[in-house]
Amino acid sequence: MKSYQYIIDYFENSPTIIQVVWTMSGVFLIGVVILTIYLKYLRSRLRKDEKKVAEYKREYESDLITYLYAGNDEEEISAEQQIIIDKLRSCASDEFKRSIIVSKLLRLRNDISGEMADAIQKLYFQSGLIAYALKRLKSKKWYVVAKGIREFTQLRVKEVNDEIVVFVNHPKREIRKEVQLYLVTLFHFDGLKFLDILQTQLSEWDQIQLLEVLQRFDEQEIPDINPWLKSKNNSVVAFALKLAKIYNQFEVKDALIELLSHQQKNIRVDAIHVLSHLHVVEAKDILKNNFDNLSEDEQIEFFKMLENVFESSDESFLLAHTTHQNFEIKLLALKIIKILAIEKFVNLKNFSTDDDYVKIYEFLENN
Amino acid sequence: MNTTTVEIILIIIHSLFFIYAFFAIASYVILAIISAVETKEYVKKNSFVNYKEILSSTISPSISIIAPAYNESLNIIENVRSLLSSHYVNYDVIIVNDGSKDDSLEKLIVAYDLVKVNFLINQQIPTKPIRAGVFKSTNPAFEKLTIVDKENGGKADALNMGLNISNNQYVACIDVDCLLLENALQKMVKPFLEVTDQKVIATGGVIRIANSCIIKNGKLLDVNFPEKWIEKAQILEYLRAFLLGRMAWSRLNGLLVISGAFGLFDKKIAIEVGGYDTNTVGEDMEIIVRMRRHMEEINEKYKVAYIPDPLCWTEAPDNYKIFISQRNRWTRGTIETLRKHRKIGFNPKYKSLGMLSYPYWLFFERLAPVIEVIGIIYFAILMALNEVRWDYAIAFIILAYLFTVLFSIVAIYSEELTYHQYKKKGTGFKLLMISLLEPFVLHPFILYAAIRGNMDYYFNKKKKWGEMTRKGMAKAENN
Numbered sequence: 001m002k003s004y005q006y007i008i009d010y011f012e013n014s015p016t017i018i019q020v021v022w023t024m025s026g027v028f029l030i031g032v033v034i035l036t037i038y039l040k041y042l043r044s045r046l047r048k049d050e051k052k053v054a055e056y057k058r059e060y061e062s063d064l065i066t067y068l069y070a071g072n073d074e075e076e077i078s079a080e081q082q083i084i085i086d087k088l089r090s091c092a093s094d095e096f097k098r099s100i101i102v103s104k105l106l107r108l109r110n111d112i113s114g115e116m117a118d119a120i121q122k123l124y125f126q127s128g129l130i131a132y133a134l135k136r137l138k139s140k141k142w143y144v145v146a147k148g149i150r151e152f153t154q155l156r157v158k159e160v161n162d163e164i165v166v167f168v169n170h171p172k173r174e175i176r177k178e179v180q181l182y183l184v185t186l187f188h189f190d191g192l193k194f195l196d197i198l199q200t201q202l203s204e205w206d207q208i209q210l211l212e213v214l215q216r217f218d219e220q221e222i223p224d225i226n227p228w229l230k231s232k233n234n235s236v237v238a239f240a241l242k243l244a245k246i247y248n249q250f251e252v253k254d255a256l257i258e259l260l261s262h263q264q265k266n267i268r269v270d271a272i273h274v275l276s277h278l279h280v281v282e283a284k285d286i287l288k289n290n291f292d293n294l295s296e297d298e299q300i301e302f303f304k305m306l307e308n309v310f311e312s313s314d315e316s317f318l319l320a321h322t323t324h325q326n327f328e329i330k331l332l333a334l335k336i337i338k339i340l341a342i343e344k345f346v347n348l349k350n351f352s353t354d355d356d357y358v359k360i361y362e363f364l365e366n367n
Numbered sequence: 368m369n370t371t372t373v374e375i376i377l378i379i380i381h382s383l384f385f386i387y388a389f390f391a392i393a394s395y396v397i398l399a400i401i402s403a404v405e406t407k408e409y410v411k412k413n414s415f416v417n418y419k420e421i422l423s424s425t426i427s428p429s430i431s432i433i434a435p436a437y438n439e440s441l442n443i444i445e446n447v448r449s450l451l452s453s454h455y456v457n458y459d460v461i462i463v464n465d466g467s468k469d470d471s472l473e474k475l476i477v478a479y480d481l482v483k484v485n486f487l488i489n490q491q492i493p494t495k496p497i498r499a500g501v502f503k504s505t506n507p508a509f510e511k512l513t514i515v516d517k518e519n520g521g522k523a524d525a526l527n528m529g530l531n532i533s534n535n536q537y538v539a540c541i542d543v544d545c546l547l548l549e550n551a552l553q554k555m556v557k558p559f560l561e562v563t564d565q566k567v568i569a570t571g572g573v574i575r576i577a578n579s580c581i582i583k584n585g586k587l588l589d590v591n592f593p594e595k596w597i598e599k600a601q602i603l604e605y606l607r608a609f610l611l612g613r614m615a616w617s618r619l620n621g622l623l624v625i626s627g628a629f630g631l632f633d634k635k636i637a638i639e640v641g642g643y644d645t646n647t648v649g650e651d652m653e654i655i656v657r658m659r660r661h662m663e664e665i666n667e668k669y670k671v672a673y674i675p676d677p678l679c680w681t682e683a684p685d686n687y688k689i690f691i692s693q694r695n696r697w698t699r700g701t702i703e704t705l706r707k708h709r710k711i712g713f714n715p716k717y718k719s720l721g722m723l724s725y726p727y728w729l730f731f732e733r734l735a736p737v738i739e740v741i742g743i744i745y746f747a748i749l750m751a752l753n754e755v756r757w758d759y760a761i762a763f764i765i766l767a768y769l770f771t772v773l774f775s776i777v778a779i780y781s782e783e784l785t786y787h788q789y790k791k792k793g794t795g796f797k798l799l800m801i802s803l804l805e806p807f808v809l810h811p812f813i814l815y816a817a818i819r820g821n822m823d824y825y826f827n828k829k830k831k832w833g834e835m836t837r838k839g840m841a842k843a844e845n846n
Contacts, residue, residue: 014758021762028769035776036799042783043795050790143411150415173561174415204428205560209417212424235563242426327489356489363487 056100063087064108067123068116077126088127102129106154117156124155137163142172149178153185161186169199177206184213189220195228195236202235211242222247229255234264241270245277253280260286268294269301276305284309288317296326303332310336315344323352331360338364380745387738391731392770399777401615406675409614410785413676418553428536428560430458430552430631433529434543435522440469444478446543449585451511455552459511461529462543466519472499475514480506492527492642495520501532522627523643523650530642533634542628544682546577546587551678555631558672565668568658569632571617571625572673573609575788576602577680587680592794597690599801600809601683607778610675610785617673621724623659625671627651629679636661647707649700656708663717677786691816698820701733736817768806775802 011019063084070080077085091097109120124130136148137160145167152160167179180202183191192210195202202210214220228240229252237259244252259271260283275283287294287302294302303321306314318340321333338345349361432450436443443462450460464472475481486501499516517528526540537556541547551572559567579593593599616622627650640661643650655671662669684690705712705728712729714721749755779798782788789798801808 010758018758018762021766025762025766025769028766028773031773032769032776035773035780039776039779039783039795039799042780046783046787047790047792143414146415174412178415201563203561203563205557208424208427208560211426246426327491331487360487363485367485 052096053100056097057104060088060091060101060104061108064104064120064123068108068119071119085123085126088123088129092127092129092132098129098132101127102151105129106151109155121155121157124157130157133157134160134163142170142175145170146172146174146178149175149182153178153182156186158186165194168194168197173200173203176200177209180206180210181213184210188214188217189223192223195231195233195239198233198236201233202239207235207239207242210239211246215246222249225249226252226255229259234267237262237267238270241267241274245274248278250278250280253278253282256280257283257286265295265297269297272298272301272305276301276308279309281309284314288314291317299324300326300328300332303329303336306336307332310340312340315340319344319348322348323354323357327356327360330357331364334360334364384738384742384745387730388767391735394727394731395611395774398615399611399774401618402611403781405614405618406610406781406785409675416557418550425456427455427457427553428556429534430455430537430539430556431529431533431535431634432458432460432539432541432547432552433463433526433533434460434541434545435463435465435525435529436467436471436543437465437519437522437525438467438469438471439543440467440471440474442544443471444474445585447475447479447512449546450541450543451509452549452585453547453552454549455556457535458552459513459533459535461513461515461532463525463528463532464514464516465521465525466495466498466517472514472516476502479504479509479512479514481514486532488531490531491638492531494524494528494531521645523645523647526650527642527645530634530638536634537631538634538637539629539631540627541630541679542681545574545628546582546585546680547629548587548678548680551629552631554674554676554678555629558670558674559631559633562670562672565670566662567633567670567672568636568662569625569630569655570672570674571613571622572629572631572678573613573675574605574626574628575677575680576605576683578683578685580680582680590788590790592789592791592797593685595685596801596804596808597687597812598683598685599797600805601690603775603778603798603801603805604809605683606782607775610781611774611778613673614675616724617671619719619723620670621719621727622671622673623656623724623728624652625655625673628681632658644707647700647703648696649704652700653704653707656704656711659720660708660711660717663720675785677788687812691812691819694813694816695820695823698736698817699824701728702821702824705729705733736814737821739814740818771806772802775805 011022014022067081067084070078070084072078088101091101105120105124109117112120133148133151136144136151139145139148149164149167151157152164161183164179164182167175170176170179180191180194183194185191222243225240225243228236229244231237231240241256241259243249244256253275256271256275256278257280259267260275262268262271272283272287284305287298287305291299291302306318310318315337318333318337321329322337324330324333334345334348337348345364349365351357351361432453434446434450436446439446447460447462450462462475464475481502481504483500484503488497488501495518497515498518502514502516504510504512513532515528515532517525520528529540530538537559539552539555555570555572558570576593576598577587578595578598579591580587581589581591592602613622630651632654636658637654640654640657642654644653644657647653659669659671684693705725708725711717711721712725717725746755746760776799779795779802783795789795
């Protein structure tokens with residue numbers, strides 16, 4: 001008791017700063033003790049949750065497989081299937097269990113196709129899970145909405161198209177991305193119509209994902225990409241250029257040539273790349289005549305194009321650029337000359353004493 | 368001087384110490400809060416990402432992994448195999464054998480069926496010349512592999528050779544003995560592709576400690592908590608630095624360093640600024656500062672991104688001698704970089720780089736050990752003069768200790784609530800124990816190494832990398 005009183009007296013008689021320091025120390029100590037106890041609880045809970053998830057996963061997986069094989073031709077839903085539907089419906093009211101059921105459904109949906117896949121989708125409707133996903137679309141939290149859309153995409157729920165399209169220009173990138181994936185996964189090239197109204201930038205990451213999804217579908221009629229090549233949204237133009245290359249859209253060559261004078265350098269470089277890929281010879285002269293006004297990146301891309309479409313009439317142009325300051329242009333010019341006119345190439349041996357020139361020449365001479 | 372003057376001087380000294388400590392602690396707290404917000408946001412955002420689609424896409428951007436190797440004969444074959452096991456489609460691996468005196472090259476030639484090839488190098492950055500040549504494999508299974516054998520020029524020079532050799536858009540500069548997870552490249556390249564309103568110039572990844580972990584065929588099979596105090600303490604230190612520090616700086620777009628063990632760069636910009644500086648031992652920090660400075664000077668919006676996922680695992684020093692040597696080098700690297708780019712400091716032209724990042728690094732990274740040692744010496748003098756106010760001293764020492772422990776526990780929470788890598792029963796207790804003991808088992812050595820680093824910088828200019836012997840992941844494989 002005495003020592004307790006001594007501590008109080010000491011504290012009360014200490015200068016303010018010491019009182020503050022001891023108070024803070026007390027707070028920190030309490031913090032350490034509380035966090036230590038809670039850490040023990042947290043780690044145990046995380047371990048338990050992992051176990052529980054594994055158990056539920058096993059249980060629901062077995063239920064889902066039973067459901068898939070319990071159907072018969074006489075009834076739309078067999079008695080055994082109904083029991084599983086009822087069980088899942090009741091479990092779905094619990095958020096933790098619902099997330100496990102949905103993840104199992106999604107995994108199964110990705111692993112199977114045909115009638116089985118349809119049955120999974122039917123179960124998604126019958127077990128009432130769709131209602132929970134629809135509720136998510138109304139959430140104020142962006143990640144809840146995005147999760148809902150992803151669920152619809154993976155379970156191929158076309159019926160909610162109208163509810164999802166409204167998010168096309170949502171301020172949150174993740175939501176927009178999920179909407180785009182939903183539209184393209186379910187409606188393939190038709191889904192790309194969102195590009196007409198897209199007001200935000202489509203990142204490279206989004207573009208790659210969309211193209212990957214599109215490439216899964218064969219025998220699709222490619223829509224007219226001309227309007228997208230003329231879009232005011234530069235990222236839409238960049239995406240359309242990728243479409244033109246992947247799907248060999250030679251018929252849009254006029255729009256591609258127009259893009260050679262686009263205000264953005266990256267678009268101009270990509271346009272040269274696509275024109276080169278499509279072997280649009282008309283573009284060569286346009287670029288050749290305007291070569292000195294091009295940026296270095298465009299010039300390099302043009303020389304790469306020349307590698308595909310060179311003619312003997314390009315010889316003097318190529319010779320003039322064998323001493324270009326850019327290493328890559330020098331290399332490409334000499335490389336093409338070697339193919340075009342080997343006797344000219346041989347005569348160029350001592351054309352320049354520039355180190356890079358000598359190195360490139362020797363390399364080409366030996367390869 | 369009369370008594371009053373001495374008292375005034377002492378009050379000023381005490382006030383300066385107090386102000387410094389106050390701002391240091393306040394900055395740690397602010398950074399921890401920002402980190403928590405950023406980490407939460409990152410985890411939410413990435414729960415929607417389907418990395419498999421990027422993984423298999425042939426139109427994904429091309430990446431070169433550049434790994435310098437010097438006398439790595441012991442584990443080179445295994446390490447290269449690990450680097451070749453990435454699931455990313457569009458990448459290659461460039462191993463730069465930096466004048467190794469051992470049989471690294473011979474081993475590589477045999478193991479990967481290498482033959483010398485005629486290779487045209489665009490020498491955009493000057494480097495030491497090629498020694499034995501450039502090698503490619505005749506085995507299609509290793510077509511992604513290129514080995515360059517050059518004269519010894521140090522790590523920075525070897526990385527520059529890799530930059531010259533690479534034909535790809537991005538370069539991942541890593542330590543050859545690092546273990547990269549299979550999805551590391553797609554996670555690291557994501558910021559470059561998804562940011563549309565500014566240019567991402569580099570991405571840094573978290574480095575995790577692989578000591579005692581089980582690794583087989585270049586894959587991490589099991590995460591274990593090591594037994595040695597020095598290893599445990601470094602795990603805690605890395606958690607604090609990466610989860611509570613760098614994440615916040617990423618949010619503030621103020622990252623000044625990307626670990627040399629693993630970073631992804633926009634190759635064009637890295638070459639534009641002249642590549643790695645071969646005259647510093649802190650080339651990893653220096654190149655980031657130079658790239659940032661360059662972007663500020665050309666007035667282009669940019670970002671240095673940071674990925675908190677545990678993607679890269681490496682061996683940490685398991686004895687104090689190597690640990691001190693490593694930290695000594697880090698200190699010299701920091702001093703060299705800050706001195707070289709002192710123009711940036713407190714210069715509003717460089718915006719947050721000059722007014723926030725640079726001053727923070729100067730005061731709380733560069734000067735922290737110096738101020739701490741001055742404080743200790745001052746305290747010793749006061750003790751010798753019997754002038755210590757023990758009520759003050761004890762109160763402040765306890766406060767500082769409790770803050771350190773609390774901060775470490777917050778870092779542990781951050782780990783548990785996000786990546787939860789140390790799952791095994793009993794590890795939580797070990798992490799807590801090391802939080803209590805780290806100020807005694809690690810901090811004094813960090814301080815000593817930093818002071819040695821300062822002394823070497825000013826009085827031993829010849830000192831370069833210092834000893835960095837590695838036992839290699841083979842040790843982990845035997846566990």
